[in-house]
Amino acid sequence: MRKAGFYLISVLLAASDLIFKEVIERRKTFRIVKNSGFAGSKMKENPKLVMSVSAFFTAAIAVYIAIAKEDGPASIVKKFGWSICLGGAISNSADRIRKKYVVDYIPIGKYVYNISDFFVYIGAVIAGIAGFFEK
Numbered sequence: 317m318r319k320a321g322f323y324l325i326s327v328l329l330a331a332s333d334l335i336f337k338e339v340i341e342r343r344k345t346f347r348i349v350k351n352s353g354f355a356g357s358k359m360k361e362n363p364k365l366v367m368s369v370s371a372f373f374t375a376a377i378a379v380y381i382a383i384a385k386e387d388g389p390a391s392i393v394k395k396f397g398w399s400i401c402l403g404g405a406i407s408n409s410a411d412r413i414r415k416k417y418v419v420d421y422i423p424i425g426k427y428v429y430n431i432s433d434f435f436v437y438i439g440a441v442i443a444g445i446a447g448f449f450e451k
Contacts, residue, residue, distance in 0.1 A: 322381050322399040329403025333432045334410060337419040346421040349428040352412075367412045374405040387451055394446035401439030404432035 340346050352363045377398055386392050408430070411418040420428040 325399040326402040330406035333407040349420040350417040352417040370409045374409045377402045390449035397442030404435030407432040
């Protein structure tokens, strides 16, 4: 797969989640949490640092996708996982930059998540597992 394909996956996932979060926030169909920190609102008292760290890791994933070699099926799957992760990171970073908070709306236990969070987690798991099978 060409690099543009990996970025297209990321952009489509980010755009779909940003649209979904916008609809949820406007219609108030879910109980939303405006999270200005990391998971569980950690470091919410320092939103500039949270935004900077989020933007840094989003950029780092994007650069990795650009420079990582595709030496076989496992490395392609690994980049696919990172592209899913990047989609979630872009969406959450865009929220942090534009709104100064991330819209969370899926309560699980004592925390509240959004679809982008799951993109980050699932993408990282796919990339991690594929990494074990790389040459």
